[in-house]
Amino acid sequence: MNAHTNPVPVTVIGLGNMGAALASALLDRGHPTTVWNRTPQKAEALVERGARLAATPADAVAASPVVLACVLDDAALREILDPLAESGALTGKSLVNLTSTSPEGADEMSAWAGAHGIGHLDGGIMTTPEGVGNPELMFLYSGSAEVFATYRPVLAALGGPIHLGTEPGLASLYDTALLGLMWATFTGWLHGAAMTGADGTRAEDFTAVALRWLNGAVAGFLTRYAGQVDAGHYPGDDATVDVQIATIGHLIHAAADRGVDNALPELLKATMERAAAAGHGGDSYASVIEVLRGGAADKR
Numbered sequence: 364m365n366a367h368t369n370p371v372p373v374t375v376i377g378l379g380n381m382g383a384a385l386a387s388a389l390l391d392r393g394h395p396t397t398v399w400n401r402t403p404q405k406a407e408a409l410v411e412r413g414a415r416l417a418a419t420p421a422d423a424v425a426a427s428p429v430v431l432a433c434v435l436d437d438a439a440l441r442e443i444l445d446p447l448a449e450s451g452a453l454t455g456k457s458l459v460n461l462t463s464t465s466p467e468g469a470d471e472m473s474a475w476a477g478a479h480g481i482g483h484l485d486g487g488i489m490t491t492p493e494g495v496g497n498p499e500l501m502f503l504y505s506g507s508a509e510v511f512a513t514y515r516p517v518l519a520a521l522g523g524p525i526h527l528g529t530e531p532g533l534a535s536l537y538d539t540a541l542l543g544l545m546w547a548t549f550t551g552w553l554h555g556a557a558m559t560g561a562d563g564t565r566a567e568d569f570t571a572v573a574l575r576w577l578n579g580a581v582a583g584f585l586t587r588y589a590g591q592v593d594a595g596h597y598p599g600d601d602a603t604v605d606v607q608i609a610t611i612g613h614l615i616h617a618a619a620d621r622g623v624d625n626a627l628p629e630l631l632k633a634t635m636e637r638a639a640a641a642g643h644g645g646d647s648y649a650s651v652i653e654v655l656r657g658g659a660a661d662k663r
Contacts, residue, residue: 370394371517374427376420376443377434377462378405380492385431385461385521386414388496392520399423420444421452429514433461437468441475448479457482457510459518465539466532473506473531482510485531487538490522498523505533548577554618554627561621588649597646604651605644608635 370393375386378400386409389396398406399417406416417423420443424430430453434440440462447453458481460472469485476483487503494500502522504511511518511526518524527533552573556566584601591597602610611632618625634654643650 372427374430376432382433384492384495397426429457454480459484461486466536469532469535487534503534506531557623591649597650
């Protein structure tokens, strides 16, 4: 089948804000799209655009070889799909689960799918509904390489698809890890905006400089430190943990003078000090991972 001249029919189960965005992106790319939701009224705008509203979950999965699911949680998904699996309605079909879950939940869903003859991919959506359909934004997948390859045109309609590997929980693991990175970055940026804003700098002006810093020097450090983390060797040939401890003291002092809350930098300083106490004071900042892993050995 030529995916460009004969787009694959797709079923979308769950029409919250994200599920509706998924269905909309599929319609934009010409995929015959069947939708089902507990509240049928949520499908009205999609039906006006050409989607087919299924009366039941069984009707929905019968319409397409691949089912995209995006519901509240694992329990809600299993409540919908268990009867279909038991009846054989899903046997031979492929399930792309875009419901938020844990790595362990993805493993359980993969085992459940395999026991019922269902192809399975777990997915992590690395955008808000407004970004769905943008090829520059990431959708992470893990699980069956065959399902990923077969339905790549479907997945590409949603955003930039990345297959992380066949371990089912990888997409969820990356998803949660990247969210942690996002929140830490957001909070550090807001702390900086609060500090500079106290002296009259607009957040937009601070952000222009911050982005240049992040995209240049900070990105370079991440790339360098990734190799050190993988090697378990942290040469302190740029800036050591001891130097960073001294430097963050200036941040804490400047923020305190401006009445800015210092909970985040105090936490960072305490983590650095734990690394130094474990013998990593002369190592690069990447050595802090040994503390985060909970297994830092005393190097002294």
